[in-house]
Every structure is written in structure tokens, then in C-alpha cells.
Amino acid sequence: MVLKIGVLASGRGSNLQSIIDNCESGFIPGEVVVVVSDNLGAFALERARKHGIKDVFIDPSSLSREDFDVKIAGVIENSGVELVCLAGYMRVLSKVFVEKFKDKIINIHPALLPSFPGTHGQKDALEYGVKVSGCTVHFVDEQVDHGPIIIQKPVPVLEGDSVEALATRIIAEEHKAFPEAIKLYAEGKLKIEGRRVLIRD
């Protein structure tokens, strides 16, 4: 059975690309059926088009957060999406959306949560002085960068690191972690128990 994946992305879409590539190679038993963006200029939309995937831009400018999310939910449902992946999606999802797709939304974050949530995970980790950062794939709940954790990958912080250098090493791990988590989901191997995600064989 092939999992139907919907991706929400606001920017360059390198994580989207890794998901598409891993579906096409067969690593993920799934297919990206739609890519939705709140940013008309997002390169993620271009990547979708190149692979013959439906791309949808929804203009957030004149809509409330809830109304915007209702529109996205409509696209997601009409496309038959079974798993929603947030791949560099810069808007906070409303409660209505999260409840509608409960336990069916996952996000990637460029730090080891619960440390350094928010939009500057790599910079915040570097400035704090941690020796290890990394990335986290987690289920999405109503709080930002908060839901049960599926996979984390560590990345050492090196002396003399810049934000860009650290971010480059972290994103390389993101491109492995996200497909691994989606594969586990597609194979029905994830079980949420409170804050913990159990991975079955």
C-alpha cells in the first residue's frame, strides 16, 4: 500500500526534495500527491511541478489563520492525503487543523528538541554554546515544536563553526531523518503513548 503524502512548505524545499527522491527510489512506500505553500515564490512549488506533483499556492494575506487553514485542509482532504509533512513551513497551524489531522502531521526541526524551538534553531544552539545539536522529527500538536518525538539525529558543534556551517551539516541529517520517519509511519510502525513514540519491528 502506498501512503499518500501532502507537504506544506514555505521556502526552498530541500526537505521536500529528499522526501520526493526517497519516494521515487522506493525507500518510502509512499507518494507525494500535493505540495501546498503560503509563499508564491517558494522553490518548493517549482520542485513539485518538476516531478509532476500538484502544487497549490494559497495567499494568506487577506485571511485569518483559521480561514487559511480551512483552505489548506480542503486541499489536503480533496487530495486524499494520509500524512501531512511540514517541510520548512513557516506558519503556526491553528488548533482546528491540528485536531482535524490528529497524529497525522509531522514536522522537522533543525535542533534537538526540546532545546531551541522556534525559527532560529541552529543559531540559538550555536550561541548557547552546546557541543551537540542536530535535528528532530516529531508529531505536531497544538504547541510549536512540541509534539511526541519520532527520530533525532545528533550533529557535533565544531570550534569555529558559523551558523551556516552548522546548518549545512544539520540539513544533511534532516534529509536522512525525515524520510526515515515517514517510512516508519508508512509501514505502520509508530505508536504514540503519551509523549513517547514507540517504534515497533
Ligand code: GRF
Ligand atoms: C529546515 O532546516 C527545517 O528543519 C526547518 O526549515 C528548514 C527548511 O529547509 N523547519 P528546506 O526548505 O527544507 O530546505
